Amino acid sequence: MALLQELASRLVIPGLPDWTGLLALLILLLAGLAYLLMPFSVFGLKGRLDSIEAQLDELQGEIRMMGMRSADPPRRLAAAEDWMDAPPARVEAPVMRAAPPVPPPPAWPEPPRRGRAEPRLD
Numbered sequence: 001m002a003l004l005q006e007l008a009s010r011l012v013i014p015g016l017p018d019w020t021g022l023l024a025l026l027i028l029l030l031a032g033l034a035y036l037l038m039p040f041s042v043f044g045l046k047g048r049l050d051s052i053e054a055q056l057d058e059l060q061g062e063i064r065m066m067g068m069r070s071a072d073p074p075r076r077l078a079a080a081e082d083w084m085d086a087p088p089a090r091v092e093a094p095v096m097r098a099a100p101p102v103p104p105p106p107a108w109p110e111p112p113r114r115g116r117a118e119p120r121l122d
Contacts, residue, residue: 007022
């Protein structure tokens, strides 16, 4: 009991009752214990680890498939499959332009006539 009283006197917060130091220590110990016992999924690590594991499984499957393909001996083609016919002769096609031809520049307008511009009626 004396040990508990000595600890309580050391944890006294000035201006507050004597038991507040022990209460603060108890709350800190409980919070620390909760963080030690808390599962990783609460921190969000479990979801990330699951997605990384799925990606790793996909990569391993692709590597296995590539290894199986490379283990197969290369296939030899028969002489008939290896032969290619010559392409047919090309007929000269008209040259296609990338842009349409440039139109001639517009003609200069005639200078205005002096006098009346309305038509005359006979």
